[in-house]
Amino acid sequence: MNDEAETGTGEAAPPATAIDLHREFEESGVGDVLRELDETLVGLAPVKKRIRETAALLLVERARQQLGLAYEPPTLHMSFTGNPGTGKTTVALRMANLLHKLGYIRKGHLVSVTRDDLVGQYIGHTAPKTKEVLKKAMGGVLFIDEAYYLYRPENERDYGQESIEILLQVMENQREDLVVILAGYADKMDKFFSSNPGFRSRIAHHIDFPDYSNEELLRIAEMMLKAQNYDLTPDARETLIRYIDRRRQQPHFANARSVRNALDRARLRQANRLFERMDRPVTAEDLSLISPEDINVSRVFSIPTDEERSQQEAS
Amino acid sequence: MMRITQGAFSFLPDLTDEQITKQVQYCLDNGWAVNIEFTDDPHPRNTYWDMWGHPMFDIADAAGVMMELADCRKVYGDRYIRLSAFDATHGWESVKLSFIVNRPKEEPGFRLERQEDAGRMVRYTTKPYAADKPEGGRYA
Numbered sequence: 333m334n335d336e337a338e339t340g341t342g343e344a345a346p347p348a349t350a351i352d353l354h355r356e357f358e359e360s361g362v363g364d365v366l367r368e369l370d371e372t373l374v375g376l377a378p379v380k381k382r383i384r385e386t387a388a389l390l391l392v393e394r395a396r397q398q399l400g401l402a403y404e405p406p407t408l409h410m411s412f413t414g415n416p417g418t419g420k421t422t423v424a425l426r427m428a429n430l431l432h433k434l435g436y437i438r439k440g441h442l443v444s445v446t447r448d449d450l451v452g453q454y455i456g457h458t459a460p461k462t463k464e465v466l467k468k469a470m471g472g473v474l475f476i477d478e479a480y481y482l483y484r485p486e487n488e489r490d491y492g493q494e495s496i497e498i499l500l501q502v503m504e505n506q507r508e509d510l511v512v513i514l515a516g517y518a519d520k521m522d523k524f525f526s527s528n529p530g531f532r533s534r535i536a537h538h539i540d541f542p543d544y545s546n547e548e549l550l551r552i553a554e555m556m557l558k559a560q561n562y563d564l565t566p567d568a569r570e571t572l573i574r575y576i577d578r579r580r581q582q583p584h585f586a587n588a589r590s591v592r593n594a595l596d597r598a599r600l601r602q603a604n605r606l607f608e609r610m611d612r613p614v615t616a617e618d619l620s621l622i623s624p625e626d627i628n629v630s631r632v633f634s635i636p637t638d639e640e641r642s643q644q645e646a647s
Numbered sequence: 648m649m650r651i652t653q654g655a656f657s658f659l660p661d662l663t664d665e666q667i668t669k670q671v672q673y674c675l676d677n678g679w680a681v682n683i684e685f686t687d688d689p690h691p692r693n694t695y696w697d698m699w700g701h702p703m704f705d706i707a708d709a710a711g712v713m714m715e716l717a718d719c720r721k722v723y724g725d726r727y728i729r730l731s732a733f734d735a736t737h738g739w740e741s742v743k744l745s746f747i748v749n750r751p752k753e754e755p756g757f758r759l760e761r762q763e764d765a766g767r768m769v770r771y772t773t774k775p776y777a778a779d780k781p782e783g784g785r786y787a
Contacts, residue, residue, distance in 0.1 A: 439707040460700075467715065471708020509710040 351395040361433040362387050369426050374555065375548040376419060382539045383427065390434045407536040408436060408511045409503055411479075411525075413518040414541025417587030420515045421475065423541075427513065428473040437511055439471035447481040450495045458491040462498045470509050479514035480524035500530045544587050549576050553591045557622070562599065564622050571624040574633075581637035594630065601626040649756030651689045654729055654745040664713065667730070667748050671709040674732035679743055680704040681712050682731050685723045687785040688778050689754075699723075702733060716748060725751050725786045751777075751786035 357363050366387060369380060390406065397403040408431065412420040425442050432440025445465055452458035466474065476482070482499075484490040503512050514521070514531070518540065525532040544552065550573060557564060564572060572594075579590055602622055606614055636644065652658055662670070674681050681703050684696035699719040703712060712730070719728055728749035731742045755776035762770040777785040 438710075441707050463714070467703065467706055467711030470706065470710035470714070506710065506714075509708070 349399075351398055353391060353395060356391060356395065360391070360435075362391065362430060365426060365430045365433055369423075373419060373422065373426075374551045375544050376423070376541065379419075379423060379539055379541055382537070383423070383430070386537060387430060387434070390431075390436060394434060405508055406436075407507060407534065409507075409535045410511070410513045410537040410539060411521060411535050412513060412515040412539050412541060413521045415517060415543055415587060417589030417591075418541040418543060419588065420541055421477070423539075424473060424475045424513050424515070428511075431473065431511060437472055438509075441469075441472035442475055443469040443472060444475040444477060446477050447492065450476070450482065450499075451491050455491075458494045459498060462495045466498070466502055466510070470506075472510060474510055474512045476512065476514050478516045478520075480516050480520040483524055483528055485527060496528060496531075500534065503534050546573070546576050546580065549588065549591050552588050553595060556592060556595055560599075562595075562620050562622055565624065567624040568622050568627055571627045575627055575630060578637055579632050581639060582632065582635055583638075594627070594632075597630065598622050598626040601629065649754055651727065651747065651750065651754060653689070653691060654731075654747055656746045661750070662746070662748065667716070668709045668713055670744070670746065671712045671730065674730075674744060675706060675709060675712075677732075677734070677743070678736070679732035679734045681706070682733060683712075683715055683719050683728065684731060685719060685726050685728045685749075687726045687751075687782065688775060689727055690757075690773070690775055690778070696727075696729065699728075704735075720749055724749065727751065753786065 366380075366384060369383065373380070390408075393403065393406055410427070412424065414420055421444060424444070428437070428440050428442040431437045443465065449465055450458070450462045452461045476499075482492040482496055484492055499512065502510070514535070516524070550569075553572060553576075554564070575594060576591065579585055579594070584590075599622070605623075605626065606618060650657075656662060656670075671681055683699035685699055686693060686696040700715060703715070706712060716728070716730070726749070727747060729745055729747045731745035734741065734743045757773040757775050760772045760774055762772070764770055
């Protein structure tokens with residue numbers, strides 16, 4: 333875009349004097365990652381905004397380093413908080429890709445673990461287990477799902493504490509080698525951070541994942557079905573809208589994960605439906621159409637929602 | 648004093664950690680599993696050194712191996728430590744690269760022993776001076 337600025341900087345002059353941020357943005361592939369994030373992930377506006385801001389910061393930091401300004405490698409450890417099924421793991425995967433494109437991690441892979449992978453069963457088992465995981469995650473992103481289970485205050489002999497200490501040490505000393513992302517429900521994470529101040533101070537970016545709206549969930553469902561070559565009949569679409577609305581008001585609602593499970597069960601029922609009337613050969617259309625009866629036999633329509641339950645109890 | 652020359656790079660000055668990291672990354676990028684081994688008996692026919700931990704089959708970045716190496720040096724810094732890269736590809740299934748990454752401060756070398764046999768025959772064998780001492784105390 334601005335050729336005049338670049339003509340002066342040949343390869344012979346190592347200390348660059350100007351950096352075209354826009355070109356850096358496109359050439360590093362960060363633009364592609366962010367665009368892909370926008371296109372493939374429904375909703376999550378605040379998350380996308382935070383990621384965009386983080387990407388800008390990292391890009392500027394990198395430019396500063398290239399121009400020889402005072403530079404300290406930024407802390408990149410993050411925490412993702414939000415209800416189940418709000419896309420924390422998916423975003424972590426994209427984040428790993430993004431950090432790799434920006435050159436902040438060398439490999440860009442994601443190692444996803446929970447307490448079981450880090451904490452051992454008996455004395456002396458925890459340290460090697462945690463180290464094994466850390467070794468695998470080096471050069472990439474270590475994603476610790478439901479991180480608060482690492483800390484169990486009710487049991488003072490719990491081995492989780494040992495794991496936490498090793499994690500903290502590596503998070504501090506090997507910041508260039510790996511990025512740790514802690515994920516979990518907001519309230520439990522808050523409790524976890526307040527009882528482990530070491531973690532809070534080592535984490536620079538806290539990103540909160542909001543719940544999806546009903547429309548967003550429907551769009552997610554349609555994207556999932558499309559990817560699997562299924563179609564909803566118009567009636568089935570209406571049924572799914574009612575399903576999502578009711579499901580949200582029932583216990584253990586897990587956003588996109590609930591939707592995915594509902595679709596899996598709908599596919600199961602569709603298969604059964606096709607199988608039971610084998611009087612005529614099935615066509616590709618039969619095989620890909622989900623009709624209302626595949627959804628409306630779900631228990632979600634018979635279990636009362638929270639609202640209905642409170643009404644029943646009142647009467 | 649005698650510098651042990653076993654494996655790759657052993658006629659070069661000792662590799663720096665940065666150079667070791669690059670070699671390890673080369674191995675990992677080829678899909679080889681890197682092992683850490685140590686011994687205090689440097690006889691060239693002693694091929695089976697003790698292993699430090701398990702072979703590292705699923706590591707992407709050299710930093711993971713270097714972390715283990717640092718731990719191994721903490722415990723066995725006074726012995727020989729080598730890295731070996733194992734290629735598990737069908738048909739190869741063997742070590743592709745092996746090099747020493749740590750040596751004792753003093754390497755006393757080897758003694759040549761002569762055994763007189765029937766007739767005027769002489770049999771020769773080499774014995775590391777270090778092996779005269781019991782295991783564990785050889786380079787202390």
